[in-house]
Amino acid sequence: MTVYYTKDHEWLRVEGDVAVVGITNHAAEELGELVFVEAKDAGTEVAQGDSVAVVESVKAASDIYAPVSGEVVGFNTALADDPSLVNREAEAEGWILKMRIADAGQLASLLDADAYAALIG
Amino acid sequence: MNAPLMRTPLHDLHLSLGARMVPFAGYEMPVQYRAGVMAEHQHTRAAAGLFDVSHMGQVRLRARSGRVGDAALALERLVPADMLSLKPGRQRYALLTDSQGGIIDDLMVSRLDDALLLVVNAACKDGDLAHIAAGVQDACTVEALSNRALIALQGPTAGAVLAGLAPRAADMRFMDVAEFDVAGVPCIASRSGYTGEDGFELGMPSDGAVCVAEALLAQEGVAPAGLGARDSLRLEAGLCLYGSDIDLGTSPVEAALDWSIQKSRRAGGARAGGFPGADVVLAQLRDGTSRHRVGIAVDGRAPVRGGARLFxxxxxxxxxxxxxxxxxxPTVGAPVAMGYVGAAHAAAGTALFAELRGKFVPVTVAALPFVAPGFKR
Structure with a gap:
């Protein structure tokens, strides 16, 4: 299983032709306790860099951008009742959505774990 | 070009407490500490939160005649509130209005033995100072107290905490003002705040601010709270944020702040009108307005933020x-909001819809505040 990262603090795990997408531990810590998480409806086609979900803290809403182009195929329904699961397990059980990857070639434009670690210092 | 951000006397203390600092109204201010907005909010409702509000403007008005009542009368030229009846040792909420009846700023006015002490919003303070000086300088000296800090201690245990350091605090009721030492520092205390909880705002010389803050933080149940919690606390309490909920485009009556216009300043009162925009405001008090500020309860879990349109x-x-x-x-456990709606849709319980990311989510007009106040009347 390969995990990729973006400069906007999303992570993406490839499972066949599906990408599991979430926000990084670093992002979750910066945002503070989340009170609401919502993704685009299943079936929605998004281009790389489009807003594909929103995470909200007490204070503010933040967009989550699609790390690659594709079709939304699932949402982590556990977050509907317990959005702070993202704060506790951002890079595991707190995943946000699944996308069917339209163009696997876009994965090459993402960061690996070392590059992301260097980015956040 | 941006001017460098100013710092309050508690800047180093904030950093030592793990604050995340953000620019706010020209100052570098703590938006939250390590506990986070949610926990700081909950702690303030359960015990006591300590807030640095030193960025706010403090202004002293002294009558040239030496009689405080003359300063109060002069200030009435600029605000619709009754300032003359404000007794020594009491505080009152007031609004600076413009000639159209719009709101230039909202402020707290304390009557001391020898002066009026005003606390105005940080982002407005330079403009307010010029406006107030222009309006009253024939009768008063107007002095910006830029070398004073302001610390708010808010929450149900604030009274006991402050009384432990300054016994006279125990005798104060909501909106009382008193002068006493805290940790050896002379403070001007008001029993008021911006959270809907019991609590105090303590003004003191800047060089004593760290001493007072550390003394308070050393008491059991006191934790620092940042601007993030301050905002969610005031919103649940139904209190307006200048620049968001009230501004030059909103009148006191539209903003449902008509309670801050006492009888003496209304039609038929002893000093009716006489403030900027009085013709507009008094007509609105008589005839009503076409829109009102109301609370908005949100049915789902998705927060509805400022700017969302209502249908x-x-x-x-x-x-x-x-x-x-x-x-x-956080206390309500659901999204809360306030906004302006047409008079026909302003009754509590009215079902409306808010536009949220292209969808229309059900909301309900709600009575303010969302959380019952904890004031010590």
Whole structure:
């Protein structure tokens, strides 16, 4: 299983032709306790860099951008009742959505774990 | 070019407490500490939160005659509140209005033995100072107290905490003002705040601020709280944020702040009118307004934020107003908001829809505040 990262603090795990997408531990810590998480409806086609979900803290809403182009195929329904699961397990059980990857070639434009670690210092 | 951010006397203390600092009204201010907005909010409702509000403007008005009542009368030229009846040792909420009846700023006015002490919003203070000076300088000296800090201690245990350091605090009721030492520092205390809880705002010389803050933080149950919690607390308490909920485009009557215009300043009162925009405001008091500030309860879990448009129907074809402040309310346990709606849709319980990311979510007009106040009357 390969995990990729973006400069906007999303992570993406490839499972066949599906990408599991979430926000990084670093992002979750910066945002503070989340009170609401919502993704685009299943079936929605998004281009790389489009807003594909929103995470909200007490204070503010933040967009989550699609790390690659594709079709939304699932949402982590556990977050509907317990959005702070993202704060506790951002890079595991707190995943946000699944996308069917339209163009696997876009994965090459993402960061690996070392590059992301260097980015956040 | 941006001017460098100013710092309050508690800057180093904030950093040592793990604050995340953000620019706010020209100052570098703590938006939260390590506990986070949610925990700081909850702690303030359960015990006591300590807030640095030193960025706010403190202004002293002294009558040239030496009689404080003359300063109060002069200030009435600029605000619709009754300032003359404000007794020594008491505080009152007031609004600076413009000639159209718009709101230049909202402020707290304390009557001391020898002067009026005003606390105004940080982002407005330079403009307020010039406006106030122009309005009253024939009768008063107007002095910006830029070398004073302001610390708020808010929450149900604030009274016991402060009384432990300054016994006279125990005798104060809501909106009382008193002068006493805290940790050896001379303070001007008001029993008021911006959270809907019991609590105090303590003004003191800047060089004593760290001493007072550390003394308070050393008491059991006191934890620092940042601007993030301050905002969600005031929103649940139904209190306006200048620049969001009230501004030059909103009148005191539209903003449902008509309670701050006492009888003496209304039609038929002893000193009716006589403030900027009085013709507009008094006519609105008589005839009503076409829109009102109201609370907005959100049915789902998705916060509805400032700027969201409000509709009478689920298709978004009948616009009735807009949200001016919105957040998740940690005490309410649901999103809370306030905004302006047309008079026909302003009754509590009215079902409306808010536009949220292209969808229309059900909301309900709600009575303010969302959380019952804890004031010590």
């Amino acid at each position: 009478a129907d689920a298709d978004g074809s009948l616009p009735v107003g807009a949200v001016t402040s919105g957040a998740f309310g």
